[in-house]
Amino acid sequence: MKNSHVTQDTDPLLYDGHKRYHPGLSVDCVIFGFHDNQLKVLLLKMSHTDQRWALPGGFVLKDEDVESAAHHVLQSRTGLDNIFLRQFYLFGEVERSDRELNRKMLQGRGVDPHEDHWLLQRFITIGYYALVDFTKALPRPDELSDACDWWDFHNLPPLMMDHARILQKALEALRQQLNREPIGYNLLPEKFTMPELQKLYETILGKTLDRRNFQRKMLAYGILERLNERRSGGAHKAPYLYRFDLASYHKALEEGFSGGW
Amino acid sequence: MKNSHVTQDTDPLLYDGHKRYHPGLSVDCVIFGFHDNQLKVLLLKMSHTDQRWALPGGFVLKDEDVESAAHHVLQSRTGLDNIFLRQFYLFGEVERSDRELNRKMLQGRGVDPHEDHWLLQRFITIGYYALVDFTKALPRPDELSDACDWWDFHNLPPLMMDHARILQKALEALRQQLNREPIGYNLLPEKFTMPELQKLYETILGKTLDRRNFQRKMLAYGILERLNERRSGGAHKAPYLYRFDLASYHKALEEGFSGGW
Structure with a gap:
C-alpha cells in the first residue's frame, strides 16, 4: 500500500x-x-x-x-x-x-x-x-x-x-x-495448575520432565501459593490452582535461588 | 603530556x-x-x-x-x-x-x-x-x-x-x-592442582566450597586429565597436577553440562 x-x-x-x-x-x-x-x-x-x-x-x-x-x-x-x-x-x-x-x-x-x-x-x-x-x-x-x-x-x-x-x-x-530463576509464571495467566506449569517448562526446554521431581523442585522455590480452588472439567482428578506470590519471589531472589555451586 | x-x-x-x-x-x-x-x-x-x-x-x-x-x-x-x-x-x-x-x-x-x-x-x-x-x-x-x-x-x-x-x-x-560451564580453567596456567582450581572458584563466587563435593563435581564434568605429576614444595601432601582436556570439553559441551532442569 x-x-x-x-x-x-x-x-x-x-x-x-x-x-x-x-x-x-x-x-x-x-x-x-x-x-x-x-x-x-x-x-x-x-x-x-x-x-x-x-x-x-x-x-x-x-x-x-x-x-x-x-x-x-x-x-x-x-x-x-x-x-x-x-x-x-x-x-x-x-x-x-x-x-x-x-x-x-x-x-x-x-x-x-x-x-x-x-x-x-x-x-x-x-x-x-x-x-x-x-x-x-x-x-x-x-x-x-x-x-x-x-x-x-x-x-x-x-x-x-x-x-x-x-x-x-x-x-x-x-x-x-x-535454570537460574523460576520466571516461567510470567507466561501463564494469574491462576494455573502444576501440570500446566510443567507443560510450559517442557515446551520451553524441549524435553519431558519427571512429574514428582518437577513439583518438588518448583514448590521448593517457595514462590507459589496453592489456592483453595481446583481446575474442573478435565478427565483426571481436578488439580489445584496455584498463584505466583510476588513477595516470596523477591525474598527468594535476594537469598539466591538454589542450584549451581 | x-x-x-x-x-x-x-x-x-x-x-x-x-x-x-x-x-x-x-x-x-x-x-x-x-x-x-x-x-x-x-x-x-x-x-x-x-x-x-x-x-x-x-x-x-x-x-x-x-x-x-x-x-x-x-x-x-x-x-x-x-x-x-x-x-x-x-x-x-x-x-x-x-x-x-x-x-x-x-x-x-x-x-x-x-x-x-x-x-x-x-x-x-x-x-x-x-x-x-x-x-x-x-x-x-x-x-x-x-x-x-x-x-x-x-x-x-x-x-x-x-x-x-x-x-x-x-x-x-x-x-x-x-554455574553453567566449567570455564574457570581459562584463568589458570596449563597445569594446576585441585586445591588451586577450588581456590579460584571460591574467589570468583565469594564463598567457601566443600572440598570433596568440589572435587567430585569437577571430575564429573569429565574435562580434566590427571597427570602423573605432583606439585611439590607445599606443607601438605603434594597434590596431583591436572590439565584441561579440550577434546573432552567439546564433547561435554555438545551433550550439555549437568545442572538445571
Whole structure:
C-alpha cells in the first residue's frame, strides 16, 4: 500500500531519523507467549518485503535509554505494560545489515532514498526477550507492517535479515534463565495448575520432565501459593490452582535461588 | 603530556573517528586474571582525567564485526590471542556518556573540540569479559592512557564513567557462566592442582566450597586429565597436577553440562 501522504513532519522513519535516533542502532524484541501448549512468538508481517516477517523492533531516541526503547516497542505491539523484559544479546556483525531490504521498504512507501539515507547505513541491534500472558496481549502492527500475529516458535514463517538467529538466541537465553530463576509464571495467566506449569517448562526446554521431581523442585522455590480452588472439567482428578506470590519471589531472589555451586 | 605532533592523518581518535567508526558505540573489556589467590582485572590509567582508571576499550570500525573489535582490544592490551571472550551486556543509559570527561581528554591532547566532535556525542558501550592466564599476559597501555596494570577486583582504584558498574555486571555474568560451564580453567596456567582450581572458584563466587563435593563435581564434568605429576614444595601432601582436556570439553559441551532442569 503506497502512502502518498507522507511528509517530512509526520514520518521521521522516512526522513528525520538521523536527527531523532541514536545512529546505527535498533532494538528487536522476542515476545514470548504460551498457548495451546505451544511456545508462541509475536511477529510482524513487513510491508513491501515479499511476505517476510520480522521481530517487533524500533529505534532509540537520542535522549532515551536503550531499555526504555525496548519497553516502548513491547507496549506498542502488545498494549501491555510492566512486562518481564530482559536484554540478551547484541547482534553486531557487519553483514547482518540489509541495505537492499531497507531500500525496498522505503521505495514501497514512495521514497527514493539517497545513498546516505540513515536507514541505508549499517545497523547493529540489541535483542530483548519478553514474557507475556498470551490471553492479555492485544497484537498491533506498526507503521512498517501489515499484520501482527502470534506464531508457534517451532513453525515460523520466512523471516527477514538475521531474525531467525535472534529468535534462536532468545530461546537459549530463556532456557538458561529458567535454570537460574523460576520466571516461567510470567507466561501463564494469574491462576494455573502444576501440570500446566510443567507443560510450559517442557515446551520451553524441549524435553519431558519427571512429574514428582518437577513439583518438588518448583514448590521448593517457595514462590507459589496453592489456592483453595481446583481446575474442573478435565478427565483426571481436578488439580489445584496455584498463584505466583510476588513477595516470596523477591525474598527468594535476594537469598539466591538454589542450584549451581 | 601534551602531544603537539598530532595530525589529522595520524590520529583518527582525535579527528577522523566519525568517518572510521560505527557512530556512538564503544566496546569495553573486563579482562580477568587470577594471581596470588586474587581475582584480578586489567585497568588503564587514563591520561588527563585526574588519575581515573578505565576498562580497556575501543571503537568498532565501520566494516568490522563488533566482536572482532573486542578481540582487537584484548589482543592489543595483553598481547594474547585466542582468548576466552564473552559478550555480557549493553550499557545503554543516556546519562552514562560523559561529554566533559571526553572534552578534557581531547583538550589534554591539544584539541579544542567542536560541539559536534564525534567523541562528544552519546556513546553506548557493549561489555565483553575475557579470562586470561595471568602469567602469559603482557599489559600495554593504549594511546589514551599512561599505564596498564592488574588490580585486585576487590580493591579497585577510582574508575571513570560507569566502569565500576560494568565490572560488577561482568562478575555477575562470570559467576552465572561458571554455574553453567566449567570455564574457570581459562584463568589458570596449563597445569594446576585441585586445591588451586577450588581456590579460584571460591574467589570468583565469594564463598567457601566443600572440598570433596568440589572435587567430585569437577571430575564429573569429565574435562580434566590427571597427570602423573605432583606439585611439590607445599606443607601438605603434594597434590596431583591436572590439565584441561579440550577434546573432552567439546564433547561435554555438545551433550550439555549437568545442572538445571
